[in-house]
């Protein structure tokens with residue numbers, strides 16, 4: 177596992193998810209589907225729809241926890257996962273090494289984030305942790321800070337035995353802290369109210385932009401307040417952005433230079449235009465001198 181650059185690895189069988197079907201149907205009825213999630217129900221649940229004949233799903237992961245910088249007035253903040261080299265790239269490379277080390281078939285797909293399968297649900301079934309009230313997968317060492325990837329194979333491996341016990345107990349810290357009021361309890365979430373979604377969305381109301389405050393990309397509050405995250409070690413990845421960013425750091429760059437400078441960060445996938453739009457509300461926020 178370490179040789180491949182991974183922090184965690186779990187194994188589950190290749191069968192479809194079961195309980196998640198009703199859960200997804202209810203969520204769709206209550207809130208609708210957000211554009212970043214799979215739109216086809218079967219493809220979200222069944223690895224065989226993505227790779228026919230899948231017998232095993234290997235769930236691999238890296239720790240993405242970085243230290244929060246002290247923000248200076250005028251600056252925007254990238255979420256923890258976006259201060260190091262893009263986890264999509266890191267995980268895809270690590271997944272490739274894992275595939276090679278296990279001598280898996282050439283066609284075995286390595287999937288990271290942008291595909292319909294529900295990574296958290298497979299991670300839970302592969303015993304990497306439990307899904308908490310903040311809707312995140314919580315690992316016993318890395319808390320919520322594990323970024324996940326899936327390797328589907330037609331080979332059979334003995335699955336890990338999942339411990340599906342929910343470990344939040346009476347805690348509700350994330351529900352109370354969520355600035356978008358997106359977390360509804362019982363694992364429910366309105367994705368359209370989540371500030372992580374809104375920081376990437378093209379359309380949003382003035383009210384929503386006010387809530388976004390200093391966030392340039394993503395939101396970490398439901399992770400920051402979680403007691404399961406307080407002892408999590410820092411990521412081994414190189415930190416590419418140490419502090420907050422000013423509008424001027426971005427404004428003078430051509431689109432090409434923006435890509436060159438920030439293209440290695442997960443949070444830059446929407447391009448320069450989105451960050452420039454986000455600086456409009458970030459400037460407003462700092463003008464009123466609110467605390468981050």
Ligand code: B12
Nearest residue numbers: 195196255295296297312313323324363370372373394395
């Ligand atoms: C769409 C998406 C989003 C959307 C919607 C998120 C959401 N919770 O629905 C938005 C843009 C808001 C978002 C935000 C974030 N995301 Co996101 N996102 C995704 C994506 C692409 C699909 C997730 C999805 O299908 N959501 C729909 C819901 C229903 O599915 P889910 O989130 O997996 O849901 C679990 C819980 O709801 C749980 N559950 C809770 N209660 C119950 C009860 C029952 C009965 C059942 C059956 C299930 C259940 O079931 C699911 C899994 O078991 C995945 C990658 C992937 N392909 O899976 C990444 C992913 C989930 N995101 C990730 C991350 C890191 C984030 C952010 C932290 C980024 C940030 N810093 O801003 C935030 C966290 C917000 C939060 N509290 O969830 C990581 C999560 C890692 C982890 N340890 O959990 C993933 C796995 C990406 C990755 N490859 O690492 N994300």
Ligand code: SF4
Nearest residue numbers: 354356370371395398
């Ligand atoms: S990422 Fe922020 S807005 Fe989204 S659920 Fe967590 S605390 Fe709420």
Ligand code: SF4
Nearest residue numbers: 308310344347350402
């Ligand atoms: S903050 Fe508390 S309730 Fe929320 S996920 Fe963490 S332990 Fe669970």
